[in-house]
Amino acid sequence: MSAPYARSRFSPELIVLSGCLIALITFGPRASAGLFQIPMTVEFGWGRDVFGLAIAVQNLLWGIGQPFAGAVADRFGAVRVLCVGALLYAAGLVVMAYATTPGMLQIGAGVLIGFGLSGCSFNLVLGAFGKLLPEKWRPMAFGAGTAAGSFGQFLFPPIGNILIETYGWQQALIVFAASVLLVLPLALALAKRKGADETTSEGPVPVPGQSIRQALGEALKHRSFVLLVLGFFTCGFQLAFITAHLPAYLKDAGLSATVGGWTLAVIGLANAFGSLGSGWLTTRMSKRWLLAWIYFGRSLAIAVFILLPPSPMTSILFGISIGLLWLSTVPPTSSLVMLMFGTRYMAMLYGFAFFSHQVGGFLGVWLGGALYEAYGNYTLVWWLSVALGIASGLINLPIKERPVDRTAALQPAE
Template sequence: MSAPSAQSRVSPELIVLAGCLIALITFGPRASVGLFQIPMTTEFGWGRDTFSLAIAFQNLLWGLGQPFAGAVADRFGAFKVLCAGALLYALGLVVMAYASTPGVLHLGAGVLIGFGLSGCSFNLVLGAFGKLLPEQWRPMAFGAGTAAGSFGQFLFPPIGNVLIDSFGWHQALVIFAASVLLVMPLALALATRPTAGTATAGAANVPNQSIKQALTEAFQHRSYVLLVLGFFTCGFQLAFITAHLPAYLKDAGLSAAVGGWTLAVIGLANAFGSLGSGWLSTRMSKRWLLAWIYFGRSVAIAAFILLPASPVTSIAFGISIGLLWLSTVPPTSSLVMLMFGTRYMAMLYGFAFFSHQVGGFLGVWLGGELYEIYGSYTVVWWLSIALGIASALINLPIKERPVERGPALQPAE
């Protein structure tokens, strides 16, 4: 077993294992949310726009809280943030389980789960990896953490289907809430110290740089802005598919089990896609990797909606889109660290993730709204295709090098 890093008394292997388990546990219930749409709307007589708005708020508030959670973790350490996030997440699932009005649903599924995810999702795990792990471990650890979240998506939807069939959707959510509390003991291994961080092979960290200076530097850096804009599409596509794919397949005459297994296959394929993306991030241009991922998603979506819906085409779509699902995360997080170093890694990646979640908000919300208007999801599917092509083009001008800093912001010798 490798020796502990300078930032932690825990070995790199245990840090990666704990981080991967946290990513798996926190991603699973969130990725299974689409399973609860039809049971909830059927029981209470709500339209799909009501459910969609709650999940849209969840995505938006997850993104809104992420930079702040990242800044607190960067400044004071990750452990307390992960524990607070897990408590909010679990509470939100319980409130969602007993929601009987749209307002309570929006509070639980939207506000509490959204802010909970901002404090305990894989984004905080990646920030901790950047601080705690030796440089040579980081790219593959980013891929492993993302893949673990994907494996949570593989495990939880089939389990969710079984729980709903056996105990009802209310109890299924309560059981999911209990599983989220396992994050708290696991977070001990990711207890980063409240320090300025370590140096990286990319941009050198700046000991005297304030949060305001770091944000000004980032948002005046053209490549970072392009990266943030391109990440919008990732959130739009993923959130729309997660929330609405089971209902889309149900409308096509397929069983709920097909929807659950398609989400599960997406998660399984994503585990391989994320690991592969982490590996490729160390061996090829990250901007070109991102461009090909976004373009590939557009091709996969177009093929899926143009072919007749069937269990075979659904599973095939799950495999193809799954390989590209969160494979954007390793090159995106690696580019943030390359440009700016690790000191404000969690915060700056958090702002990129906020763009991702604004896209997620619009993807889920428009899915429900346009379904109620047109009676189908066709418009949103084609919008997803167009956004994928746009993001492929947006990522191409990115320059893969550390930010250029003036003498006043260079580290002291």
């Protein structure tokens, strides 16, 4: 039987296209954050820990807000959540552009962008795909949505470099803010048709009237979901650290800012292929083994990169290798959540998993800045990323790829 999906007034092709464009637009500016670290710290005399803390707060609040945004989207639809998120995101970029104190930077780059991302990032798009698309579309749509976000990472850093060099970093942020507002019209294609019902599911037996609290309690008692959530922590740690600190790491090694920007761009381009490939593999192999090999591969790529002398070639090759594994965790992770619990509360439950991802992101960015100021280099954080990747690969192996057991005694909420 097919998994449940709320029928839409739009065609699957338009839903996927609009969702992918939203993912591209919203992922691009936050993936370019590292480009602004050196211009801002030099102009205002801040340490890298100041900038790192703001981006760390952004990652943490993105994660904190994600389950709530997902719960609202599950209950009322994704359109309103996406629009509010986009407005907060754009406002945060504007405040960041005019920030002259660490406090203003925290409000703009940290609080506003963080909560904005929780409402309009690719996570909400994937939740909408799970509800609006037929089952046969979903795995590749998850991969396409993730790949589109990755293409935003390829597209925006070079544009950001050009804007910074031509007009200055403040104006670059204003242009980014204007681009985020394009989410508002695109979100309309992800509207659920009024009165649309849901079909039966091949996953767990649906619980009529199950509340949000019951759904979350069920998930937190499910060992495989807990393991999935714990493993996702490493993904956030590695990605956020590299996004925020790689350009500065390369600059310290004597390479130009252009090399840092193009390395981030190459990561995004390679990730587009990696995410699509992961979406394809998710339907053809064990999801837990796919996740394990992705985490092991990341650890190998990082270890090789930091052991080799930094150069433009090693940077680009690292960008390709880590990019192929960058967000390739998302299709198998989201597919496992849907397999375990169905689609009804998918946005919220995936959002909870993403909270773990963003706690990792907070620590990755914050430790990157704090340990740099303490030791004058990023060596310790690089090796911590390697160790966490190995640990997460092992954590994913015991996951059981089957629906949660819902006995007949399970009663609906009153």
